[in-house]
Amino acid sequence: MVDLDPEQLDRYSRHVIMDDVGPSGQAALLDASVLVVGAGGLGSPVLQYLAAAGIGRLGIVDDDVVERSNLQRQVLHTDDDVGRPKVDSAREFVADRNPDVTVDAYQTRLTRDNADELIADYDLVVDASDNFGTRYLVNDACTLAGTPVSHGAIYRFEGQVTTFSGEEPCYRCLFPSAPPEGAVPDCATAGVLGVLPGTIGCFQATEVVKWFLDEGESLDGRLLVYDASEMSVDEVPIAPNPDCPVCGSEPVLSSVTDAEYDGRCSLSDAAGD
Numbered sequence: 001m002v003d004l005d006p007e008q009l010d011r012y013s014r015h016v017i018m019d020d021v022g023p024s025g026q027a028a029l030l031d032a033s034v035l036v037v038g039a040g041g042l043g044s045p046v047l048q049y050l051a052a053a054g055i056g057r058l059g060i061v062d063d064d065v066v067e068r069s070n071l072q073r074q075v076l077h078t079d080d081d082v083g084r085p086k087v088d089s090a091r092e093f094v095a096d097r098n099p100d101v102t103v104d105a106y107q108t109r110l111t112r113d114n115a116d117e118l119i120a121d122y123d124l125v126v127d128a129s130d131n132f133g134t135r136y137l138v139n140d141a142c143t144l145a146g147t148p149v150s151h152g153a154i155y156r157f158e159g160q161v162t163t164f165s166g167e168e169p170c171y172r173c174l175f176p177s178a179p180p181e182g183a184v185p186d187c188a189t190a191g192v193l194g195v196l197p198g199t200i201g202c203f204q205a206t207e208v209v210k211w212f213l214d215e216g217e218s219l220d221g222r223l224l225v226y227d228a229s230e231m232s233v234d235e236v237p238i239a240p241n242p243d244c245p246v247c248g249s250e251p252v253l254s255s256v257t258d259a260e261y262d263g264r265c266s267l268s269d270a271a272g273d
């Protein structure tokens with residue numbers, strides 16, 4: 001039997017009694033490491049539930065500070081945190097939630113210069129970012145490293161979520177390039193329903209836990225599109241693109257450090273040369 005101490009058997013008892021999880025499944029979660037990119041709307045529920053589930057090591061990447069306008073949806077943070085780095089309040093929340101979890105906080109933006117090094121230390125990455133540049137960077141770096149990604153995005157009443165295995169298809173197979181600048185306003189301009197990131201973030205956390213348990217069907221190859229206004233969920237298949245510049249048969253990218261992105265996050269044909 002896997003060696004869980006008495007406090008762990010108590011804390012995770014509702015997992016341990018499940019045939020689909022059991023002591024060995026909980027031990028796998030405690031041995032897992034996850035890098036969460038973004039400690040805002042999506043990152044808040046992801047970090048809360050991964051910490052509670054006993055993911056043994058959580059990394060948090062975010063360069064922003066807490067603003068009062070965040071509190072409507074970014075439930076990791078409180079009024080007392082306004083002006084503090086988000087990684088600090090997020091780290092404190094996780095530490096208070098579960099002493100079994102080691103937290104690494106990186107108060108920085110994910111960039112071409114640090115992405116490979118940060119991602120290499122973790123088994124899986126959660127894309128909880130709020131901009132296209134970071135989404136494409138996460139996709140490209142993780143695909144090249146063979147690291148799985150849980151992707152989520154939100155807009156007004158709508159959200160989307162999927163999982164990429166680190167192979168094919170990848171995010172670029174679904175969206176080869178970002179929309180033109182200004183075509184999709186951010187939440188500061190368009191607004192967002194406060195509870196929406198909670199729903200999408202919980203989907204992401206569910207996918208992460210299932211991944212390490214090797215249980216059920218992953219969203220790999222499927223995009224779930226959730227409409228909170230209509231309370232509907234649609235499913236869109238994601239097919240591999242043989243011409244994808246990252247996961248296709250003739251990729252143009254060998255390292256994000258050398259990547260040349262244009263204004264729509266497309267890759268230059270010369271990238272990696």
